[in-house]
Amino acid sequence: MSTESLIVFFIAGVVMVGGGIIVSELVAPTSKNAVKDETYECGIPTKGESWVQFKVGYYLFAILFLIFDVETIFMVPWAVVMGELGLVAFIEILIFLIIVSLGLLYAWQKGALKWD
Amino acid sequence: MIQIKDLLEVLPLLIIAFSAIFILLLEVSIKKSETVIFGFSLIAILAAIATSFNYFNKEMIIFNQFLRISNASLTFSVIILISMLITVIASKSYIEKENVNFGEYYSMLLFALMGMMLMIFANDILIIFIGLELMSVCFYVLAGFLRLRQKSNESALKYFLLGAFMTGFILYGIALIYGITGTTNLTLIFSDAKVLTNYVFIIGTALLIIGFMFKIGVFPFHMWIPDVYDGAPTVVSGMLSTAGKIAAVGTILPIILAVNILNFKIIFSVAAVATMLYGNVIALAQTNIKRLLAYSSIASAGYIFVGVASMNEFALRGIAYYLIAYTFMQLGAFIIVAMLEKKDDGSRDYKNVDLDFYKGLGKRNPVIATFMTFFLFSLAGIPPFAGFWGKYYLFFAAIKSNQIWLAVVAILLSLIGVYYYLKIIVYMWFSESLEPVSEEKFSFSDTGFAATVLAVIGTILFGVDPNLFFSLFKFVTP
Numbered sequence: 258m259s260t261e262s263l264i265v266f267f268i269a270g271v272v273m274v275g276g277g278i279i280v281s282e283l284v285a286p287t288s289k290n291a292v293k294d295e296t297y298e299c300g301i302p303t304k305g306e307s308w309v310q311f312k313v314g315y316y317l318f319a320i321l322f323l324i325f326d327v328e329t330i331f332m333v334p335w336a337v338v339m340g341e342l343g344l345v346a347f348i349e350i351l352i353f354l355i356i357v358s359l360g361l362l363y364a365w366q367k368g369a370l371k372w373d
Numbered sequence: 374m375i376q377i378k379d380l381l382e383v384l385p386l387l388i389i390a391f392s393a394i395f396i397l398l399l400e401v402s403i404k405k406s407e408t409v410i411f412g413f414s415l416i417a418i419l420a421a422i423a424t425s426f427n428y429f430n431k432e433m434i435i436f437n438q439f440l441r442i443s444n445a446s447l448t449f450s451v452i453i454l455i456s457m458l459i460t461v462i463a464s465k466s467y468i469e470k471e472n473v474n475f476g477e478y479y480s481m482l483l484f485a486l487m488g489m490m491l492m493i494f495a496n497d498i499l500i501i502f503i504g505l506e507l508m509s510v511c512f513y514v515l516a517g518f519l520r521l522r523q524k525s526n527e528s529a530l531k532y533f534l535l536g537a538f539m540t541g542f543i544l545y546g547i548a549l550i551y552g553i554t555g556t557t558n559l560t561l562i563f564s565d566a567k568v569l570t571n572y573v574f575i576i577g578t579a580l581l582i583i584g585f586m587f588k589i590g591v592f593p594f595h596m597w598i599p600d601v602y603d604g605a606p607t608v609v610s611g612m613l614s615t616a617g618k619i620a621a622v623g624t625i626l627p628i629i630l631a632v633n634i635l636n637f638k639i640i641f642s643v644a645a646v647a648t649m650l651y652g653n654v655i656a657l658a659q660t661n662i663k664r665l666l667a668y669s670s671i672a673s674a675g676y677i678f679v680g681v682a683s684m685n686e687f688a689l690r691g692i693a694y695y696l697i698a699y700t701f702m703q704l705g706a707f708i709i710v711a712m713l714e715k716k717d718d719g720s721r722d723y724k725n726v727d728l729d730f731y732k733g734l735g736k737r738n739p740v741i742a743t744f745m746t747f748f749l750f751s752l753a754g755i756p757p758f759a760g761f762w763g764k765y766y767l768f769f770a771a772i773k774s775n776q777i778w779l780a781v782v783a784i785l786l787s788l789i790g791v792y793y794y795l796k797i798i799v800y801m802w803f804s805e806s807l808e809p810v811s812e813e814k815f816s817f818s819d820t821g822f823a824a825t826v827l828a829v830i831g832t833i834l835f836g837v838d839p840n841l842f843f844s845l846f847k848f849v850t851p
Contacts, residue, residue: 260573263552359394366401 317369321361328357379435382428382442385421385450386490392417393483400476410476411465414483418458425451429847434496438558441496448693448846449623450490455831456616456700457486460608463708463824467608471519471717478518482612485511489620498547498557498581501624505543505588508620509536512613516605523721528604535587535597543584549577563631578632581625588621590674592647602667607714607723608821610663611707614670615700622677622692629681630688641682642779646786648675653789662710663726665793666703669752672790673699679783680767687770690848695763697842698835702751702760705828709745712821731797733806742801744825751832753794754787759835766839 296303335350364370380387396413399406425447434441461482468474488507495501513536517529547557553574554562568574587594602610629637652672659665673695680692713734715724735742751758764787771780835842842848 260571263573356394359398363397363401 314372317364321364321369324357324360328354382433382435383440383494384424384427385454386487386494388417388421388424389483389487389490393480393487396476396480396483400480407474407476410479411461414461414479415458417483418454418461418486422451422454422458425454434560438560439497439500440494441559442494444847445627445689445693446493446623448848449493449619449696451846452693452697452700453486453489453493453616453619453623455697456612456619456704457482459700459704459708459824459827460612460616462827463608463611463704463711463821465820467606467711467821468518470714471606473518473520473606478515481511481515481518485515486616489616492620493623495624496559498550498559502543502547505624506540508617509540509588512536512617515609516601516613518609519606519717521719522717524604524723525606526604528601531597531604532601539584539587539594542580542587546577546580546582546584549573549580553577559628559631569632569634575634578628578634579637582629582637585621585625586644589618589625589677590648590671591644591678592651592671592675593644595648595651595671595674598671599664599667602670603661603663607663607707607711607726610667611704611711614667614707615704618670618674618677619696619700622681622696626681626689626692630684633684635684638682638684638774638776641678641684642776645675645678645682645779646782648672648678649783649786650675653786653793656793657789659793660728661726662728662731662797663707663723665728665797666706666710669790669793670703672786673703673752676764676767676783676787679779680770682779683770683774683776685770685774687766687773690843691763691766691768691770693846693848694766694835694839694842695760698751698759698763698832701828701831701835702748702758705825705832706745706748706752708821708824708828709741709748712741712819712825728797728800729807731800732804733801735802737806741825744829745801746798747829747832749794749798751836753791755791757833757836759832761836762839 296307331353332350335346339346392414396410399410399413403409428442428447429444432443461479464478464482468478485508488504488509488511490504492501492504492508495504513529513533516532517526519525550562551557553571554565554568556562562568583594587597590598598614602614605613649672652668652670652675656665656668656672659668677692677695680688680695683691710726713725713730718724731745734745747758751760754760754764756762764783768780768783771777771783
């Protein structure tokens, strides 16, 4: 790949993103009123502040979900070539699964799965 | 396909990785397991150091060309292991004092250690990136480990935001290098001489180097260092300033030497001079010893970059020597600060870290004051301590690369450093204590004391006999 195409790519990127914003600013019909300046919240009028406390449990569940997420990402390519690689690949993925599930075990023992 | 044989050839890395995971399991399965975990992590690090020495003089590329074991990478990894060993020993009494005696602390240290070693052994830019992230994430957590102390949280957040931003630079650099060469394998990248003059490749390399300059704390990217080291738990600050820096230097130095873009030489020289000037001059005005040591670590990054700027065969030797000396003296000084620090009382700031507190320390606590004096003399570069030889070999490399001006400037700027190191020594020995001094009763059974003794031994040993280092790490003696 030559460096010229990189420059073209860069300019095209800027034009496409910037151009879209500029054109919509020029062409699109606008009607300004007070309601439009409010924060969008499912169409219902907003109430209260946006800085509210919420349960840390949500974070824990999100992080635990990540374990399975990563696991799946690794298992899909493994499953595709599993037939060719045979037993060695099977043992390797088992080792990987054990290490990943140790993470879950740790969180479980620490009480991250209890919701109260 | 990964062979079992390959696993045996990265034994130090495996030991650290599995003990880090094992510690987490110990933590949840045994009650009151902190002491067991402490002992276990000590044994793991010692085993890793012992096994590392088997691989010297055996250049090899393993794991589908992902890892590369060479004398240089082994040297840096052993220095990091030594630094971590001292940190772990010192941590025990410190985290007990600060009421955060959790087993996860040691696990975090070992995971960071694994990331650093992975980064240094990497022969592929993506492995470097994985190692770097593993290290950085653990560092963010460790910096905020005193979770009830606001200052520690602030330091972790600052470190995280800036670190994440700089990760972007590194990734963009990697993307450009991959775009030009079509590979992430370092051996393949360096084997193509035509690519090395391509200017997109040079921009990519420059971005990569900038990311690592941030981690090392070189001048335009140094701003996070004082705030983070000031707020982080003191032992962790010591670890960040030694192990973290060594890992970044040990990773980027072989790349700089292999790419060998001579235009970078002048940039590195200017960065080195600016870093030394900034670190040393700002340190003069500090009244908090943690911030003073942080600025002195910026100045040290400048000395290291004097070596980087010389880009010759002496550079590696000088930098490795300086880094091992730096590990002992800087870490030792931070551990002494940690030992003298006041017990956690729920306040926002750390207590007893002002320079005024050190007035008259020599009368109150002669042993600790003597050790601190050794470390400060070594940092100032006064023989017979290791810091002298570290600076000697670095400036020697600069002279050998026909940059005599750089060596002269570096020596002049390190003279500024002598002033503020000597200031603390004068405070300790020739000033009267300010009344009233509230000091914890210090005991010799403190594990911090054992760590300090280790650091003192290292500082003196490598200062008295510089050839010891070269024979230990199989360098060709000059």
